[in-house]
Amino acid sequence: xxxxxxxxxxxxxxxxxxxxxxxxxxxxxxxxxxxxxxxxxxxxxxxxxxxxxxxxxxxxxxxxxxxxxxxxxxxxxxxxxxxxxxxxxxxxxxxxxxxxxxxxxxxxxxxxxxxxxxxxxxxxxxxxxxxxxxxxxxxxxxxxxxxxxxxxxxxxxxxxxxxxxxxxxxxxxxxxxxxxxxxxxxxxxxxxxxxxxxxxxxxxxxxxxxxxxxxxxxxxxxxxxxxxxxxxxxxxxxxx
Amino acid sequence: xxxxxxxxxxxxxxxxxxxxxxxxxxxxxxxxxxxxxxxxxxxxxxxxxxxxxxxxxxxxxxxxxxxxxxxxxxxxxxxxxxxxxxxxxxxxxxxxxxxxxxxxxxxxxxxxxxxxxxxxxxxxxxxxxxxxxxxxxxxxxxxxxxxxxxxxxxxxxxxxxxxxxxxxxxxxxxxxxxxxxxxxxxxxxxxxxxxxxxxxxxxxxxxxxxxxxxxxxxxxxxxxxxxxxxxxxxxxxxxxxxxxxxxxxxxxxxxxxxxxxxxxxxxxxxxxxxxxxxxxxxxxxxxxxxxxxxxxxxxxxxxxxxxxxxxxxxxxxxxxxxxxxxxxxxxxxxxxxxxxxxxxxxxxxxxxxxxxxxxxxxxxxxxxxxxxxxxxxxxxxxxxxxxxxxxxxxxxxxxxxxxxx
Ligand SMILES: Cc1cc2nc3c(=O)[nH]c(=O)nc-3n(C[C@H](O)[C@H](O)[C@H](O)COP(=O)(O)OP(=O)(O)OC[C@H]3O[C@@H](n4cnc5c(N)ncnc54)[C@H](O)[C@@H]3O)c2cc1C
Numbered sequence: 001x002x003x004x005x006x007x008x009x010x011x012x013x014x015x016x017x018x019x020x021x022x023x024x025x026x027x028x029x030x031x032x033x034x035x036x037x038x039x040x041x042x043x044x045x046x047x048x049x050x051x052x053x054x055x056x057x058x059x060x061x062x063x064x065x066x067x068x069x070x071x072x073x074x075x076x077x078x079x080x081x082x083x084x085x086x087x088x089x090x091x092x093x094x095x096x097x098x099x100x101x102x103x104x105x106x107x108x109x110x111x112x113x114x115x116x117x118x119x120x121x122x123x124x125x126x127x128x129x130x131x132x133x134x135x136x137x138x139x140x141x142x143x144x145x146x147x148x149x150x151x152x153x154x155x156x157x158x159x160x161x162x163x164x165x166x167x168x169x170x171x172x173x174x175x176x177x178x179x180x181x182x183x184x185x186x187x188x189x190x191x192x193x194x195x196x197x198x199x200x201x202x203x204x205x206x207x208x209x210x211x212x213x214x215x216x217x218x219x220x221x222x223x224x225x226x227x228x229x230x231x232x233x234x235x236x237x238x239x240x
Numbered sequence: 241x242x243x244x245x246x247x248x249x250x251x252x253x254x255x256x257x258x259x260x261x262x263x264x265x266x267x268x269x270x271x272x273x274x275x276x277x278x279x280x281x282x283x284x285x286x287x288x289x290x291x292x293x294x295x296x297x298x299x300x301x302x303x304x305x306x307x308x309x310x311x312x313x314x315x316x317x318x319x320x321x322x323x324x325x326x327x328x329x330x331x332x333x334x335x336x337x338x339x340x341x342x343x344x345x346x347x348x349x350x351x352x353x354x355x356x357x358x359x360x361x362x363x364x365x366x367x368x369x370x371x372x373x374x375x376x377x378x379x380x381x382x383x384x385x386x387x388x389x390x391x392x393x394x395x396x397x398x399x400x401x402x403x404x405x406x407x408x409x410x411x412x413x414x415x416x417x418x419x420x421x422x423x424x425x426x427x428x429x430x431x432x433x434x435x436x437x438x439x440x441x442x443x444x445x446x447x448x449x450x451x452x453x454x455x456x457x458x459x460x461x462x463x464x465x466x467x468x469x470x471x472x473x474x475x476x477x478x479x480x481x482x483x484x485x486x487x488x489x490x491x492x493x494x495x496x497x498x499x500x501x502x503x504x505x506x507x508x509x510x511x512x513x514x515x516x517x518x519x520x521x522x523x524x525x526x527x528x529x530x531x532x533x534x535x536x537x538x539x540x541x542x543x544x545x546x547x548x549x550x551x552x553x554x555x556x557x558x559x560x561x562x563x564x565x566x567x568x569x570x571x572x573x574x575x576x577x578x579x580x581x582x583x584x585x586x587x588x589x590x591x592x593x594x595x596x597x598x599x600x601x602x603x604x605x606x607x608x609x610x611x612x613x614x615x616x617x618x619x620x621x622x623x624x625x626x627x628x629x630x631x632x633x634x635x636x637x638x639x640x641x642x643x644x645x
Contacts, residue, residue: 023379033569036564037562037564037568037570040563040564044561044562056265056266056561058266078563078565079562079563082564106380107380
């Protein structure tokens with residue numbers, strides 16, 4: 001594997017061990033499957049706003065390129081491909097990329113999957129996404145700088161990450177990991193980043209935040225988009 | 241291999257409406273049904289009349305079904321519920337300028353409109369006269385092989401096969417069902433006095449007698465009847481001469497529509513109630529009678545099916561706009577959650593109504609009448625019942641509000 005600043009080996013090994021049942025909605029990645037429609041909804045909304053697309057269209061990303069960093073087995077990369085984008089996905093865990101490739105082929109989707117980190121990718125993309133990744137990297141600032149380099153002029157960057165609050169610690173680590181809803185050892189609370197810090201970090205690499213939206217958990221609604229950012233939040237940014 | 245977004249098994253009332261809803265938003269479907277649809281457009285195949293609730297009507301408008309009706313249908317302006325011929329019934333009577341409570345359509349007209357809409361649908365691939373011989377649902381897709389050897393593939397299978405849905409059974413989905421000791425006698429009456437667009441639901445210990453207004457024809461006024469009788473009495477009712485049956489019906493109605501005669505042959509249907517424990521499985525969703533069937537007393541049967549169609553179409557269209565696999569477990573879970581509560585509530589309410597009215601005796605009659613008067617006076621309860629009849633209660637899918645998806 002290429003030597004990169006952003007990947008923590010321990011993290012790659014952890015996610016690699018989850019590869020096998022990544023696509024099982026009832027498996028170890030169940031929370032991720034539940035989270036997926038919520039973040040896709042946000043992503044679609046930002047895509048429509050940013051690129052001025054018709055919200056009813058089925059392929060708003062036709063003719064556009066997308067890079068998904070920390071793509072896992074393709075939970076986000078596949079929808080982006082269905083929305084019309086030419087997608088590149090990178091992930092540090094080789095086992096996971098192998099699963100992603102097999103799954104995309106079965107689905108009849110053409111996605112360029114690579115093992116590695118954002119530093120290993122060349123070229124620029126209209127859409128760059130990094131969902132639930134920054135809390136796992138060794139140097140967050142270097143990571144966002146690398147994301148910025150991959151962003152095409154006029155491009156859109158969308159990230160998501162847990163907030164550093166007692167609430168997110170309780171739900172994400174104590175409860176979800178404790179009860180086995182998320183595999184143990186997925187998160188390290190000290191690496192969680194609050195929205196203001198991420199916003200400042202993006203500013204230092206020349207990116208301007210377009211929107212910040214929370215992902216909240218409710219007894220009736222389940223996971224949903226919200227103004228409440230205590231648990232987890234999504235950020236979209238463009239070049240300043 | 242013919243690929244589509246959805247494969248629909250069953251091109252009955254609900255399957256066709258669902259395909260129209262998908263088509264209106266740009267999703268493709270393949271409909272497979274062994275029947276010959278054109279042979280069903282006569283009164284001889286299906287002489288029934290269905291109440292289309294105003295929310296279902298709004299969906300028909302929104303997805304382009306209404307424009308194919310050979311005639312507009314008969315609006316129901318008032319629903320009167322009575323305990324036998326005792327006074328003190330309950331009337332659901334919205335303000336004059338309000339939307340009607342529902343529309344009466346002859347089933348053959350419903351079928352004509354749905355079929356014409358499906359045939360006009362650019363994204364609808366109709367395979368009537370074809371039987372599915374092999375269905376495989378795996379992690380990535382559904383494949384259905386038809387009896388002419390053709391192969392179809394889609395990310396999702398929708399079963400709209402009616403009560404006996406073989407796909408539901410093959411999926412091992414359990415069914416909760418009640419069999420009533422009743423049968424419904426269905427026919428059409430000619431009557432002397434106009435119905436004034438009023439639907440009547442007259443409850444007798446043996447079961448409800450429902451009278452549903454139809455559009456006048458050249459011969460005069462007409463209404464459809466659905467008369468629930470004890471199962472053992474049904475053959476007797478069917479054997480009566482037209483004159484004798486008309487006389488029985490007139491007596492049951494207390495003669496308020498004047499002289500009555502028969503316009504159509506009588507048919508009888510056993511009454512039942514069933515409810516699938518789940519309405520989804522891996523890459524499978526059930527809609528319409530395949531998922532649930534209720535006592536036709538409240539005229540809600542097929543409307544529940546249209547609500548399934550509206551909800552599932554919205555879930556899929558919204559999922560497609562997010563780039564999701566249309567067989568994704570998250571989409572199916574949303575559909576299941578959205579529909580199950582509503583369906584069970586309507587089913588229970590309808591079943592409850594049948595049971596209350598099945599109790600003979602003076603006291604029971606008083607309780608019922610008292611209940612009706614009470615409901616009559618308590619605005620919110622009445623509003624709620626009226627909304628239920630209209631189909632506007634609960635968290636309504638967009639199509640049922642008349643909005644496009
Ligand atoms: C006496 C009576 C009165 C009623 N009155 C009313 C009323 O007033 N108002 C109301 O709203 N509802 C009423 N209903 C209920 C209403 O008729 C049903 O709810 C409605 O027909 C259900 O439609 P569906 O499309 O789900 O099923 P169906 O209409 O049963 O259609 C099922 C279709 O699937 C096809 N099929 C079967 N097996 C397969 C297979 N393996 N593969 C492919 N295709 C298959 C069949 O050929 C058929 O075309 C009444 C019912 C009865 C019995």
